Amino acid sequence: MSLTSALRREARLAPVSDLEAISNYGRVKPGLIPMWSGESDLTTPDFIRDAAHKSLNAGDTFYTWQAGLPELRQALSDFHRRHFGKVIDAEEFVVTSGGMHAITLALQATSGHGDEALYLSPAWPNFAGAAGLAGVTAVPVPLIENEDGWHCDLERLEAAITPRTRSIFFNSPSNPTGWTTDLDTLRAVLKLARKHGLWIIADEVYSLFHFGETRAPSFLDVEEVGDRLIYVNTFSKNWAMTGWRVGWMRGNVELSRTFENLIQYSSSGVAEFLQRGAIAALDDGDEFLKEQIAHARTSRDMACRILGASNRVQFSVPTGAFYLFFKVDGVTDSNKAVFDIVDKANVGLAPGRGFGEAGEGYLRMCFQRSLSQVEEACGRLASWIARYP
Numbered sequence: 574m575s576l577t578s579a580l581r582r583e584a585r586l587a588p589v590s591d592l593e594a595i596s597n598y599g600r601v602k603p604g605l606i607p608m609w610s611g612e613s614d615l616t617t618p619d620f621i622r623d624a625a626h627k628s629l630n631a632g633d634t635f636y637t638w639q640a641g642l643p644e645l646r647q648a649l650s651d652f653h654r655r656h657f658g659k660v661i662d663a664e665e666f667v668v669t670s671g672g673m674h675a676i677t678l679a680l681q682a683t684s685g686h687g688d689e690a691l692y693l694s695p696a697w698p699n700f701a702g703a704a705g706l707a708g709v710t711a712v713p714v715p716l717i718e719n720e721d722g723w724h725c726d727l728e729r730l731e732a733a734i735t736p737r738t739r740s741i742f743f744n745s746p747s748n749p750t751g752w753t754t755d756l757d758t759l760r761a762v763l764k765l766a767r768k769h770g771l772w773i774i775a776d777e778v779y780s781l782f783h784f785g786e787t788r789a790p791s792f793l794d795v796e797e798v799g800d801r802l803i804y805v806n807t808f809s810k811n812w813a814m815t816g817w818r819v820g821w822m823r824g825n826v827e828l829s830r831t832f833e834n835l836i837q838y839s840s841s842g843v844a845e846f847l848q849r850g851a852i853a854a855l856d857d858g859d860e861f862l863k864e865q866i867a868h869a870r871t872s873r874d875m876a877c878r879i880l881g882a883s884n885r886v887q888f889s890v891p892t893g894a895f896y897l898f899f900k901v902d903g904v905t906d907s908n909k910a911v912f913d914i915v916d917k918a919n920v921g922l923a924p925g926r927g928f929g930e931a932g933e934g935y936l937r938m939c940f941q942r943s944l945s946q947v948e949e950a951c952g953r954l955a956s957w958i959a960r961y962p
């Protein structure tokens with residue numbers, strides 16, 4: 574008997590990421606332009622790194638506040654006041670080891686073995702993966718794409734609710750589609766959750782990356798006291814801090830005491846020097862963030878213009894996040910296609926299949942890179958598309 578077969582079933586059967594397979598294959602190729610993962614090509618800005626350095630050099634190497642440094646929780650509260658126009662008590666926030674950790678804790682807090690959790694699909698696969706590990710069945714509810722873009726079908730969402738459903742994981746702006754919800758949909762989802770006694774796990778990590786007039790609509794705009802809402806978020810995207818593994822959750826003050834306990838029994842908290850960097854990001858990072866959002870808009874427009882010039886490519890123009898999710902005539906097996914693209918175009922894309930069955934046939938490009946790279950990569954892709962299959 575192999576040792577693996579003696580492991581817990583859920584651990585053994587946790588899906589291997591399709592993205593890992595292609596990035597492991599392509600990352601060693603000279604000159605490859607990697608657009609498969611969801612991150613900017615910039616290193617974290619100096620003022621954030623300096624704050625972390627300073628803290629580390631000052632000897633901040635001890636156990637620290639599990640829920641997060643009080644100054645960081647206050648900085649999160651100030652950030653929400655500035656960007657969302659909401660006054661939120663600092664104690665409603667807890668600091669986690671990245672957005673993924675926040676999602677895991679939100680799942681642990683709301684569901685367990687035999688329960689179900691709904692999510693919109695195509696979707697970043699980690700929610701479903703984490704649910705499966707916890708013995709929770711993640712049930713995909715397909716977003717619908719038509720000539721006006723992607724849509725959330727509320728009737729389908731309600732039809733997917735069963736007596737076992739505990740939560741709805743709601744990600745907008747969406748990775749991978751770039752779809753952004755409107756306020757009416759948020760109100761309707763909240764109404765559904767109230768009616769059926771469900772939790773909403775609100776993943777709004779891209780809410781400032783929105784290409785409308787202002788930030789994306791948020792549950793913060795429509796929530797009322799007593800709503801079963803847990804927000805999960807991260808420093809990764811806004812401030813180019815993917816490698817730091819720092820994020821946050823927000824419930825109410827009472828919930829955050831429970832979340833603090835969950836932190837105790839998972840990571841036991843985030844290193845103080847990382848938290849000092851995170852404070853600098855929140856306090857001094859608005860200008861950087863503004864530049865990043867403007868950049869995402871310009872690179873989105875460039876990618877859409879270059880790839881849109883081909884009559885063999887179809888996509889809905891993303892209204893948020895920093896991904897282009899597109900179809901190419903003839904691509905039916907997206908896993909196969911991304912390997913061919915690495916070999917022939919030297920560009921790294923994520924296969925749509927990695928975002929669930931509803932993503933098959935699509936390819937995902939992260940365009941949050943330098944404009945020269947976006948231009949070069951899209952040019953190479955356009956040549957590949959012209960020749961495919």
Ligand SMILES: Cc1ncc(COP(=O)(O)O)c(C=O)c1O
Nearest residue numbers: 611671672673697748778807809
């Ligand atoms: C929709 C969504 N939520 C959450 C995360 C998690 O972010 P991280 O774990 O890097 O902080 C990501 C990362 O790609 C994401 O795309």
